Amino acid sequence: MQRTDKQHAKESLSLSSRLFTLVFGLVTLMMLLYIALTTLLTSNNERIRIIQQAEVVAQQIALKAAGVQLDDDEAVALLQGLAAYDAIQHAHLYAYSRNSSVLEVAASYNQPGRAALPSQSAQINDIQPYRFFGEQLEVVHPIQVSRMNNTTATIGYVYLRVSLEGVTATYQRHLVTSFGGFVLLLVTLAVALKLFLSYVQQNTQRFSRLISQAILDDQLDIHKSQPIADEFFELRLQIRRLLEKFRHEKRYAAHSANQARDAYEKLETESQQRTNNLREVNQKLTEALTQLHAYQRRRLEQDKLASLGDLVAGIAHELNTPLGTSLTAITRLQHEQASIMAAHQEKNLTAAQFQEFLDHGEEMLSLCYRNVQRSTELVRHFQQMAMFNRTDAPKKIALPVFLNTLCERLKDELNLPDFVHISCHADDVIVHMRTIIVEHILTELLDNTIAHAPIRHANNDVEPLKIELTATTDEHAIILVFRDNGKGIEPRLKNKIFEPFVTSNRMEGDQGLGLFRVHSWVTNLLLGEIRCESDVYIEGDENKAHGTTLTIRMSKDLENDD
Template sequence: MQTISLKRGLIYIVLLITVVALAIGFSINLFSQMSQYRQALLDRSQSDARMIAAHAVQNLAFSDNTAEQRRLSTLSNNQFIQHVHIYKIDSVSGDLSFFSSYNKEGLAPIPAKFAQIERLSSPRLQEEYIEVAQAIQLDGQVVGYVYLRASNNELRLFKLRSFAVACTVFVLTLLICTLLTLRLRRILSQPLDRIVDIVSQISRNKDYGLRLPESRVNEFNELGNALNIMLERVQHHILRQQKAEREASQLNAELEQQVTQRTKALRESNQELLTTLEQLHKYQGQLVESEKMASLGDMVAGVAHEVNTPIGLSVTASTLLQDKLAIMREKFDEKRISTNEFARFLEDCDENLSIIYRNLNRAADLVTSFKQVAVDQSSEVDRAIDIEQFTRDMLISVKPRRLNAEHFPINIEYAPGLCIVTKPGPLNQILINLVTNSMVHGFDNREQGRVDILFERRENELQITYRDDGRGVPNDIGKKIFDPFVTTKRGSGGSGLGLHLVYNLVTQVLGGQIHFFSELDHGVEFIVRFPVKSCENQT
């Protein structure tokens, strides 16, 4: 590590502070003086323009431009004014016309400023000059304008003089500050050198009996007293340490014997723990398989529930149609069928056949979806998955476990046409377990809630963000949420293996990662990432 000298550092810091303070002070002072002088020149130019306008009223009223020209020539003694134009307003057309002018000796005339006269009501400072316009009024009516251009040399000269004075004062002040700093360094460096010398001797010789002398500088005197106290304590500590080392060497022999005995006992205990751990792993695998079978049983129950509804409606409609057909056949045999009755019969037939057709199609779609989910559950082979169709099938399979869909909606977001290649079974099991976890734990004793699932393709990975706005997870549970047998429903049907199964499927089967975030009463968030392939690359 690079080191610096305190003596040089003190000089550099004092000089740097001095330079910065002087630079800021002189800059503010120069800026203030320049602003005041600049404003004074602007006010002066406007005052001169007003005076010229006041004296030009009479000549302009009588159109006596010769007299006005003689009057303007008296401005030759004024080194500030360079050009003056007098413009007259035509009483009929209202246009400006040139009436009279003055140009300082040695300066060429300048063009008329008819187009700019309105914008020069306030003085304008240009790079080389100042220009201003003043209205000439007669009985409250504007009859003309005065255009005045003044020299900017005074401002430039003032800047140069001010800058020269500031630089001179800056150099003198910096020189005085440097001399004072060198004097201060000598005052501080002498006691500091003594302290450094004594500390170096203590470091080289390890002679903690040395003490620092008193100093005329209070701060260094306090530092010396503190170092002397520290040296005394170090010396006392060394004596105590030497005594403790002698006692420790006596205890080591006794401890070695005790360690040998304890090691033997620990080895025997570890062997028993390993045997118990193997049995626990075996039971854990069995419980995980039981959890999968329970999930499959729920899905089968869902199949029966979902398929029974459309089939029941179809049976009801076909029975009703059969009854109506028997009535019509009886009337046909008796030849009592009217045209209206036959028309109503045809309408009833059409309506009931439509009901039967829709519900049988619905049952067929449900069977197809459940069949696909069942195939995915038992398959560990990668295949192309259309996220839209996959999530639709997943929602159908999870429907029996869901609460009221109106009060507990599941919102799924993904890019249109998103297609990936991965193992569908584990992915389906992950989503089903997360939704089930929200319904059983997150929305327990709640009247409404919401689940959001977001699918995002990121290069060669798929990220699934799962959120709910349920009751959240306490911090003590959240730290071990993926451990087996961790549940808040102990004794109420919860096994504590759902999220453990999710973790295993993500990390071991899909080769990905899962992260968990939660705050009590603010829901949960799971972020799942795992590698996938593009459907375009699937052969």
Template structure:
């Protein structure tokens, strides 16, 4: 940024402010004076017109223009009047006619102003002349009009005279102000230069023992005292700093020795910490594998429970059929079988065989379903899955661990025929862990609840929205819900690895992301989104209730 000296700046500022103020003041004064003079000239024009109108009253009424022409010639003594027209109003038609006129010597006549009579009822002024039209009244009736044009030279002469006076006063005032500013500058700049010289010496030589002398101006005297106090404090601070530097150098030597000792100790501690951290990673992996094995154990227990029921019914039906067959064999040997007994025996055989077939078929379906889920859990290979069929297998595998199906239903919403290529194993574990989390934590202490699972294709991603209306997650653990070993069931069977496993499967195995929302007593919502390959287009939304 370009700098400017205080000497030149002070003169420029004072002269600029003075010139601006004088210019504005003189401009307003000249404009005001010229405006007032113009007003007085307009009144003068109007007065001339009224006098002429009064003198021409009888001549116009008698239609004697010779006498009026002689009277108008007397206006030659007035340098102000340039042109005068007198118009007569015809008593019959009311039209205006030219009656008499006066033109100043050396000026050409001007045309009649019949059309401007009404406009000139008030005096008008322009750059060249002033003009006005005054009615000639006789017994309160208009018998004619007087048009008068006067010279504007006096107004212009007055304006230039006023401007010349203003310029002369302006120049004199600026000159006086400049001389006064020079005197003031000398009184202000001299003590300021002393302060600048001392400050330069201090900055150049770093000699803080210098002091600023007193000044005749109170402001500079106060500034000098303040700078002297600052210099004294700086000198004192430098002395203290020098002493502190000596002490600091001594402390640095001691600290270097301590740092060397501490570094050796830290190296040994780091080795121990690295060994401990590696051991913790091993324990964490073992705990995650334990969680997977526990999930697989629950599934095996579910298989046993679900398969035992149809097999038990089949055993019971086959035993009953065997007993009835033994009775029929005995009667057959004794030749005591009647037609009705044989018919009832055949009906019983058909009914029991139907029971055996249905239950064995049910057991086969369960085994197939559990086998597929077990294969999916142990596999991370991409394959095609149909969402409806996949969710039926998942719900079947989790059914033995479910609460009351009627009080805690699970609703699945997805498009009909939706098939994608992804890793079914990680997806199966994600859904099972979320459902089990709702059963263990969300519906704890509740008599009813609902789980909603929605599937939606967005571009090349599959978005799963999982919601329940359970207890929600406490505020103090929401931010660390996916951290390992975070649980509200500590000491009651909870490991705190379920949602941590879900997070790892979503982000690391499926390459997606998961978001979590919850409010106390208003349930939870998990939004899982990961890339998939679409096998076929979807048709409509279908709901699976379980």
């Protein structure tokens, strides 16, 4: 019952009372916080000032004491000037005795009217540089002298005991002043709030009587009545508009209901008609989609045949040269063999002719061997491309361990030149990956980079070649980035580097199949894609960025795909 009475009393408070309580409470809280913070800052600043003043006095005494004998009258005279400081109650000069390392009081000062302070030598090390002791501050400063070998030695200490009564007085004055201003502010605020709430209440009652009279008289022109506060002018206009809107809505309610009924019947008819039309269109789209799928399958087969034709043509072109050269060499060798056999039968074969035949035969056989070996290498490359998909199953590996191990093994196996530097970075994740294919891809990229990327100057100097391999992952893919700072790829070759038999070093025996194999492995076996970005090196403009970046994205779902 008591709780219900309190809740009722709380709900019966007027808006003006709640506003008064809220504003008064907030101002009171802010002022108390302000007084607390300023008092704390004032007290702290006064303490800091006292500490700094005491340390300066102690430092001055220590500097003067370093030049006198601490056991004579000059040391006593150093402390007599402390009478000018009201806060300093006691001061001691401590010096080490001649026969031991014990601190003894060499001179002392006591504020008039205060008893002598006993020796504090046992506490010197605990006080440095200062400490607070009740309502007092203790400050210690060493007395140091210079030696002949540019070193300093401590011969004693200056001890000061300072009163903090000034800090307390400053704290009390600030507190009294702050509370006086606080009370004055509260009184002013209370009077201002009372006047404001009285003004708001009078205007609210006047506006309420105005609306009540307008309702009783059944009129909407309340804006022509007696004047009210500007704060209620917009509210008065909105109430008038609300009354007008209610009258119009009541008038058109029945008309709107009839229109809704007619619209529903019309919509039902149109919906049935459109359903029939959509059924016919859906049937036509299904037939068109079936035809489109059939066309796409035929087109795909045609594209595959065209790609196969281009590949076969390229292989035939590459094999034609070595096989043709071998056939020519064999034909010539057969012709020379017939000549030698004829000379042998006629018994006019000379040693010079036979030696020439042997030399030519060795040269022709060597030529045939090189060209047949080149043809065999081409066939082996294409066999290797076809075998990977059947021998390499996805494995669960730690990506950084795999990448770092592979980089170290490639450094050892490939016998890298001194100007080549490789670095590897990988996210610390566990992934499923076809490791054999990835190893061959990275090996092929490394071989290709070392063969084509180095920047060679006219004097045969080679710029350092930095190769950076980074492996990261996202939600759907594993991303390998192979980056170098080499000479880049010529624009005329950049768009064709993944095609077979495209190379810039054909005169040096390069077949142009390296990046073609990489592209085939990435797209066909790893279900990914490879992208190339390259900036060409310009002689004399070393500050311009240069090098090639190959980005490989491979699917993370290889385990499920297999």
